[in-house]
Each structure stands twice: as structure tokens, then as C-alpha cells.
Amino acid sequence: MSFVNATLQAVAAPAHVVGDESVYLPHAQESARAVRGEIVIELTMRHAGNRSITLRYELQGPADAPVVFVAGGISAHRHLAPSAVFPEAGWLNSLIGTDRALDPDRRRLLAFDFIGADGKLDAPIDSSDQADAIAQLLTALDIPSLHAFVGYSYGALVGLQFALRHPSRLQRLVAVSGAHRAHPYAAACRALQRKAVVLGQLQCADAQGLSLARQFAMLSYRTPEEFEERFDAAPEIVNGRVRCAAEDYLDAAGAQYVARTPINAYVRLSESIDLHRVDPADIRVPTIVVAVEGDRLVPLSDSVTLVEGLGTYGQLRVLRSPYGHDAFLKETDRIDAILQSALRGTGEKA
Missing domain, CATH: 1.10.1740.110 (Rna Polymerase Sigma Factor; Chain: A)
Known part of the structure; x- marks a missing residue:
């Protein structure tokens, strides 16, 4: 049932569906179906062995739209932005909406709560564990592959691991304010x-x-x-x-x-x-790396090294912003313009 590469020692056990909150909106809003749910997976973690993990996810958008996985910093969660079904504020409100690159009327947006986010797992968690959990989540939701993975900060690290470990399940990656390693200063x-x-x-x-x-x-x-x-x-x-x-x-x-x-x-x-580390040369998925001048956690030099390692698979976009590492939450129009270009041609509905 799993697409996980066995050579990377990721578990391939079926997921058990725990709960699902599905709501269909009437008439014109029906395309914006919103779903929340939980599944239990068995995961072989890099530093913590075999664990039973509960994944909590939210999925919004037309069933036939291309799926984009979105992940943020370590305080991000499954709820990206308000919707008619789940109206509470999300962590990415300004980058999701009509005519945005992440438009839930044109793309199916998927997010989850990171492994460990509930505080119940007291063990080292690798970014590769998050990537393997996402692969199992896709299998459980009957999603063969992602049209894109958009990752910000820690989410960019997870996206790089997903591209490395599950390349057949990803068409392209946008990695914002995240690199191939933790900089020693950070x-x-x-x-x-x-x-x-x-x-x-x-x-x-x-x-x-x-x-x-x-x-x-x-x-x-x-x-x-x-x-x-x-x-x-x-x-x-x-x-x-x-x-x-x-x-x-x-x-x-x-x-x-x-x-x-x-x-x-x-x-x-x-x-x-801090545990995160990948070899960019091993990634074979088209990747746009977005760097911010003045980012004290992910220096521009690390983003350049990442893109150089990606070779023909990598492109670099650089923003100048007084907001540093948090620019992706503040420079929303500029980030959206990059996403519009990056996600173009991923099978979205006209």
C-alpha cells in the first residue's frame, strides 16, 4: 500500500483511519470541499525506532484539482486559512484565497500537524520522519503524487527530504527559507x-x-x-x-x-x-529555492550552496526584506508572485 522506498528504511504499513470530518458546501461552493481527519500509521523513525503515530490533516479543494502539500515552521499546523467550513484563522491566511497561487478553488491544499506537535512523542524527530509520514498520509488518502510541495522554514526542510526520499510522488518543490543543513550559527x-x-x-x-x-x-x-x-x-x-x-x-x-x-x-x-541534513546532489525533483537577504537562520550563502548542489534541478529566487526569516509571512504578494510562476503548469484547472 505504501510508496515508501524500502532502501531508505521507511515503514510501509497500512494506515488506520481514526476519524474524518467531511463537509460538502451546497451549489456554487461545492468545489471547496473541506475535510479534516486523523489516521494512525506505523512509522520507522530514524532515531526512535518503530512508533505508532497519529497524523492529523486538513484537505480543502475540488476532488479533481492538483494536490499541493503546504508545510510551515515548527509552530504551523494543519489549518492553513479560514474557509466556509472551518472559519477560524489559519497560520497562512494571506497567501491563500481567490486568485492566489494557493487558491482552494483551483488547487487541492493538503496540510498536517507535524509529528511531535502534540507534545506526546518524547524522542528525537528527524525531518525525514516527517517526509515518510506524509508519504503514508498520501497513500491513505489515495493520492498517488503531489503536483507540488510548498515548504516554508521547517516545512522547506521536510520538503527537501520528501523530494529526496519519494521523488516519484512529487512533480516540483518550492523551498522557502530552508536549506540542506542547519547553519552552525542558527x-x-x-x-x-x-x-x-x-x-x-x-x-x-x-x-x-x-x-x-x-x-x-x-x-x-x-x-x-x-x-x-x-x-x-x-x-x-x-x-x-x-x-x-x-x-x-x-x-x-x-x-x-x-x-x-x-x-x-x-x-x-x-x-x-538541527538534525536535518541532505545531500542536494541526491535530489532529482525540480526545486525553486527562495532565499531572503538578511535571514539570520538560513544565510543566503547556504541557499546558494543548495542550488549549486541541485544542479539543473535547482533555481534560486532572492528577496530583500527587513523581515528576515519571517519574510514569507510578511511579504505575501512577493511570495505569491513566486508561487504563481513556480506552480504554473502543474495541471491546474483553467
Whole structure:
């Protein structure tokens, strides 16, 4: 039942469907069918052996439309954007909609919650594990192949692994702000963030530790130029302590993250970024690499190395943005223009 390459030691067990929430919209909206569901798979993980894993997914779009898998950073999830069926806000709202490249009336959009996102798996998680899980999800949903995989940040790492391990199931990859390895500077930043979590746990202040880790991460996601523009105000003395202009922003980011993220999920998915490594020369799927000047986590030099390794399969697009690593969430029109070009010709409906 599985298309997984056995030489890569990925499990090929059938998936067990746990639940499915399917809704058909009447009349003109019927093309925008939205489905949520869960399946249980048996997965041979690279560093953790055989595991029973529950995959939670969401699929939206016409049944006969080309399927595009979309994956984001480690805090992303299966719900991409509001729909008539599931109206709550998603994590990619501005890049999905009518006349966008990711238009659910013309393409069938598939996303899932990353392995480990629920915090229940306390084991090292490799980006290759995520790719193999996606392959099993496609099999369970009777989707032979993807017309495209669009990955942002951690999702780009998973996309590179999917292209490497399951090339027959993918026509093209768009990898935004993600490369073939974790840059040593970025890995060091994440290591310190995880130490902040551990320190919080030792002090019985779990939430504070996770909040601090997220605040450190926010500094690496953005750029000094953005902070200069937004927070160039004199410090204030509050209750006898000096408080800089950016602290309210950072505190809010930390609090929001703590409210939705299990500590174990953060730690294991952060580690997963650092475990990631592929040889670009082994990838034989057309790939567009999108890099951002000023990205402190994925330097332009790494994106160039990735594209050079991809050879004739790789193309590079470079954005200049004050938003650094988070540009894909802020420069939505520019990212959409790249996606429009990248996804053209993937069998979409006229």
C-alpha cells in the first residue's frame, strides 16, 4: 500500500483511519470541499525506532484539482486559512484565497500537524520522519503524487527530504527559507533557546522558560533593521527597572506561544531542525529555492550552496526584506508572485 522506498528504511504499513470530518458546501461552493481527519500509521523513525503515530490533516479543494502539500515552521499546523467550513484563522491566511497561487478553488491544499506537535512523542524527530509520514498520509488518502510541495522554514526542510526520499510522488518543490543543513550559527541559537526551557523546568517555571525561548527565537526570525524602525524609542524606568521599547512585543510573542505549544513539542521540533541534513546532489525533483537577504537562520550563502548542489534541478529566487526569516509571512504578494510562476503548469484547472 505504501510508496515508501524500502532502501531508505521507511515503514510501509497500512494506515488506520481514526476519524474524518467531511463537509460538502451546497451549489456554487461545492468545489471547496473541506475535510479534516486523523489516521494512525506505523512509522520507522530514524532515531526512535518503530512508533505508532497519529497524523492529523486538513484537505480543502475540488476532488479533481492538483494536490499541493503546504508545510510551515515548527509552530504551523494543519489549518492553513479560514474557509466556509472551518472559519477560524489559519497560520497562512494571506497567501491563500481567490486568485492566489494557493487558491482552494483551483488547487487541492493538503496540510498536517507535524509529528511531535502534540507534545506526546518524547524522542528525537528527524525531518525525514516527517517526509515518510506524509508519504503514508498520501497513500491513505489515495493520492498517488503531489503536483507540488510548498515548504516554508521547517516545512522547506521536510520538503527537501520528501523530494529526496519519494521523488516519484512529487512533480516540483518550492523551498522557502530552508536549506540542506542547519547553519552552525542558527543551531547554536536554538541550543540556547532549549537551555532556557530546561532552566525554566529546573526552577518550576516551565511557562516562563518556554516564553523566554520563544522571545530569543523572535530575535533570530527578524532583523536589526526592523527593530530599529519599530522600536527606536528611549528606554523607560518601570518599577525601578529599565525596560526597552521592544519588550512588550517580545513578552506578547512569548505568552501567545506558551498558550498554544506544549514544551515537549517545542524542544523536539527545535532539535529536528538541527538534525536535518541532505545531500542536494541526491535530489532529482525540480526545486525553486527562495532565499531572503538578511535571514539570520538560513544565510543566503547556504541557499546558494543548495542550488549549486541541485544542479539543473535547482533555481534560486532572492528577496530583500527587513523581515528576515519571517519574510514569507510578511511579504505575501512577493511570495505569491513566486508561487504563481513556480506552480504554473502543474495541471491546474483553467
